[in-house]
Amino acid sequence: MAHFSRRRFLGVSAGLAATWGLSPQLMGRALAAPETPADVPTTLLQTFRQSSTPVTGQYRTLLAGPGETYTPRYDLIGKKANNARVNQRRSLAYLGHMSDIHIIDPQSPARLEPMQQMSPTLWQGAARPQDTMTVQVQAQMVAAMAAARYSPLTGSPMAAMFNTGDSADMISQAELRWYVDIMDGKSVVPNTGIEGQYDGPQAWPEADYAYHPDDPSLDRFGPYGFPSIPGVLKAAISQSVESPGMPVPWYAVYGNHDAIYYGTFPIDAALQSLAVGERKPAVLEALASNYFGGWASDPTVLGRLQHMITTQFGNQPDMRSVASDPERELFSQMGFMEAHFATETNPGPVGHGFTRENLESGKTYWQADVGSHLRLFGLDTCNQVTGADGAVPQDQFEWLQDELAKARDLNKMAIVLSHHNSFTLENGAESVTGPNQPLIHAEQFIDMLLQFPNMIAWCNGHTHINTINAHPRSDGTGGFWEITTASCIDFPQQQQLVEILDNKDGTISIFTTVLDHLSAADWSAGDFSQQGLASLSRQLSANDWVASPLKRLGSPLDRNTELLLPAPFDLSVINDADLATEIAVRKARIVAYEEAQK
Template sequence: MPGLSRRQFLTRSAALAAATGLSSTLLGSRLASAAPTGDIPTTLLQTIRQGSITSGRYRTLATGPGEPYVPRLDILRAAPNPARTSTRRSLLYVGHLSDLHVIDSQSPARIEPMIEQDHAAWGSAFHPQDPLSVHATAAMVRAFSDARYSPLTGAPMSAAIVTGDSADMHSNLELRWYIDLMDGLSVDPASAGATFQGVQAWAEATWAYRPTDPSGGAFGEYGFPTLPDLLSQAIARPVESIGLPAPWYAVYGNHDTLLLGTFGLTPQMHSLAVGGRKSYSLVGTAGSALGGYAASGGAFTQVVDALGLALGRRGFKSVTANPARALFPQRDFMAEHFRTQPAPGPVGHGFTQHNLDSGETWWKTDLSPHVRMFGLDTCNQVAGPDGAVPGVQFRWLQGELEKAQAERTLVLIASHHNSLTLENRAQRPGDTETLHGADEFVAMLQRYPVVVGWLNGHTHINQILAHGSGTSGFWEITTASCIDFPQQQQVVEIVDNRDGTLSLFTTVLDHASPAVPGDSGSATDLASRSRELAANDWAETPMMRRGSPLDRNTELLLRAPFDLSTIPDSALETQHMTERARLLAYETARGL
């Protein structure tokens, strides 16, 4: 198929130069040259593995060889055409982030002491690396910037999607930090002033990892290192972010919906979040957090009953109050996405004025003229970390997929929950809305061959599942998180093989920091330290979260749902020119 003529190329270049404010000469020369490939930093080139034991059971990390793409034929069920490697063309290249868990570790609303009762059950309440979440997230944004051109085809990144759990403890400050990091603004982690005020700095919290002196508790026994400057370094200076290189979109996660992703918000928790007292003990946390749950007989109350704890005010320290820590109402998660930078955009990041006016929390957008994305809200509004698909969204999506099928438009689905965690049907008394589970949802998607991929998170594990086989099906792609090891995310590329098949290439990204942290206190070293601490989660099996080689760098093949030759080369060339011009404007603005 013919591409753009020289006249069309020059006309398009001039229009893009005018739209971006770039020099037409510079833009024209860049658009005429080949995009970079090959040495783009991804796990194709280098991986990060467990290193040697330094103390007790504590391990450092080390670099390892890269991992090539592994073809998966679970759906195609046929030998792929070897010639596809020389004929393929890129239809879309996107970034996929999930479970960032940006944390204000000094917030009084955190319920970290719950791990004193059961570390395995309440591990998400506290991580040794909590004060370093903004540093790890900024380093991950840098990794997406570094991978703004596909390592496979050189195609420019068209968009990025964040599939939930962005603000860890429902704090407006965390929400603001996450949006600013995506947008390329600096974030000041010193939410309580120049001195760190939190359990990791307090000798009384022996159940926590206290880097100044970890002795006397389980983390010390495990062999966690003494790092006397870590907490001061974590809040010493604002963390700079380079910003995502392409327009980005967002959906709700359970942590963006409920407290700790599990419990409803009470007046007591709202008050605690902006107050000046923070708990360091299970007794204090139970007393402060449970007051509003006492009438419900919920999980917190059960903990108190089981331990025979009396509600009280013991186990608290005074801290600096910060009104920016207020817990946000559900609608404000959407509204805050409208307070954003004009670039990379878009304003609302998938959410529209209709969402604000109607309260609907799901959306659609065309990522390119040929690929449409649907962003769903699978979170349960009542209780519990897992989710389901409400009937109103199910019916809406079904109608939209009918249209996409008729229009021959490829479809990506984005949600927080995956097919292993869509069975939470908790409802308030009197609610009549049907909540659809995974079997019904997957079966519905399989009826529309234009659905080629479902991007999600929630489980903090790299995992790829095949749905369907032979003539139709789609791939479910779950990425790991930025808080738990391996602190990885991914890029996904849809490729037309020009032989009646298409491939989804998944490429895993480590955040842009060295395997072995230094002691400089730089944001990069602190991000590296975060990954090392996460790799030593003794209550979990951190290496398992990497997934198998079949869940990381893969080529996921399937039959094309329609004749892809109906997408002209000239249309793709025009699309890629627009995306490359946007990246050049990004590079120019950031001095890259």
């Protein structure tokens, strides 16, 4: 490594080899290898686009398209950048960003699929054609992150990955466990109920709101041109899904779907009973009259208990009998944190941002350092009362303000992580019984962040659309970038790579690179492999006739970009030798990961 003396190189190499139980020769060769742009599958090389003509009806397949280069954005420096930066810059941190994974247990009795009968637009997330394939998609996205463990821009090793929420879809314990296990590189069979048997609306003729791959003529998807794919439901819930696991430490924050039911409603005893029970509503009338109707007509505890008993044991019309499964239990706010402690120590960290202090205090926000000069701040912007959108509670707002000041004084760049973005940070719902604290909304939150020159990026999700916004200071002295990634559930099923570079000219660049999961552009009929099902999921999502899937791609200004801003402090305090040591530590972790994969 160029910034090491021979003695220091040998010492660092030997120490890291001992730490990871690898031979000094192997570690030495890996650390001595020059950092060059990695040839990894990203949207720099290939993109996915819809076919120009439909296959059947309006249904279109996907095709491989040309890659997209980086688009520079000068919003926060007010002028074009110095071209000399290309040859003199250095990588400070290379990161992965996932969001809105939405792992789904499609057989849970507590799902809201029948609401699609009332309004496919209003309830478009209640049932999707690709609901049975979410674990396969997550596994292939983890595989894509692992393949991109070295930067396609600089060759720098990945330092960390963060996930900005909505990991589970319907706060099911099974969903939460599957998501953590796939991140950790474990095998998952995404099935609850009877082994090898799918029990849900996609197989029930009366559920005409859902896509029936065995026979689309039974539903509204058939006339659109959705294909007949017999056997795909059983394949999706029967096969073991394998994951390589994240190669680097990963961190997580709450999304609204990790906090309350359907990301919108509070949980009660009747709903919990429905989730673990033996009766599942097949159509809207059953759901409305047997659950929502009973809740609305008698909201007392005793009334809901009587209704719960009637729903589970009475002869209710259009309630299907299904096998119960305790793994479908709905998890609590504390349960989400606890699941992140039932994890692997490598890559870790245990808790994935949350600490024992979080479990003891109940605080749902955290901070963590990635190297010596970058600090992550994980917020919980979810409203526990009601509503899909969020806000920043006063206690988190004040804590973050204090901690950003401390980070500034320590010459640490700051990245804030939350689920909600600046377009969706306006939820003001409060408990009628209290206690409540003030809720901070987007304008006030952004104004506070702009007080800190070390605040460089706010990364989030929620809207399932690739979006990048500049937040400038009113005096023209920079600002910060807001980076919103898409989702793993809706088209384009993309996530992001984020790299921070010191341009050595008084500016930094944040490069964003959009990442597709590792599966073919065009699904091959009959391919029920893990990669095949992930490919099929993306194709189905691209034909979402309720939403506008192509708009979720964002514009070129929202995808592969170079986001410039003034340096947050004098970056010469990050000396090259210390940075080289940090990069060596990151590279050693990845070398150990690669050896474990063999």
